[in-house]
Amino acid sequence: MFSKSRLATVLLGITLLSTAAFAGGKNDSRAFLKTASHNGRAEISLANLALRMASNPDIQAFAKHMIEDHTAANNRIMDLAKADKVTLGDDLSPKRKSVEKKLEKMNDQDREFDRAYLNQTIKDHEKSIKLFKKQADHGTDAEVRAFAAETLPKLKKHLEMAMALNTKLNTKNNMN
Numbered sequence: 001m002f003s004k005s006r007l008a009t010v011l012l013g014i015t016l017l018s019t020a021a022f023a024g025g026k027n028d029s030r031a032f033l034k035t036a037s038h039n040g041r042a043e044i045s046l047a048n049l050a051l052r053m054a055s056n057p058d059i060q061a062f063a064k065h066m067i068e069d070h071t072a073a074n075n076r077i078m079d080l081a082k083a084d085k086v087t088l089g090d091d092l093s094p095k096r097k098s099v100e101k102k103l104e105k106m107n108d109q110d111r112e113f114d115r116a117y118l119n120q121t122i123k124d125h126e127k128s129i130k131l132f133k134k135q136a137d138h139g140t141d142a143e144v145r146a147f148a149a150e151t152l153p154k155l156k157k158h159l160e161m162a163m164a165l166n167t168k169l170n171t172k173n174n175m176n
Contacts, residue, residue, distance in 0.1 A: 029141035032131065032148070033081045037088045039128050040074040042096045046120060049100060053113045062165055066121070066158065073151055080144055111169060118166040125159040 043066055050063035081088050092100075099120060106113040132148045132155055139145035 029139055029144040030084065030086045032135045032139065032144060033077055033086050034088060035131060037074060037077045037081070038093065039124065040070045040077065042092055043070040043124060045092060045100060046117065049103060050117045054117060055111060056114050056169065058165055059114050059117065062161060069154055069158065076147055080147060114169055118162050118169065121162045122159060122166065125155055125162060129155050129159060
């Protein structure tokens, strides 16, 4: 059997772990909302750039779709953040601004922008899928977890669409 001091130590450990897990859970949801919001704003910003610069009409249509879906997702994120009293930023990170500036300088006569936009979108969606999957599987806030689970199929569809467009664009270029 356990001595009184050993039992007290075990109970204290359990209490500390459960308190840390609870606190981490709330922070986990807050961090997810902040990151997901930033990623969504970045996708919208990049898609707006694609509307201005892409030469391929399929890519422009895809960009419009990204704006619609990510705006809807960000509206939901704002609702969840407001309910949890989470302050979301408005600005893009300096790293993200740098990516967009690089893309803005591209000449699209040889579809350089189109390829770079699709490659960036693929990379962004791969990261977002991992983020949303982790939250859907392990998030501690039921509403945030449900949102992540509901949004995950759309993100996967976006990735599939971007990859298909990328393949189509590369196939077309190889034929010329």
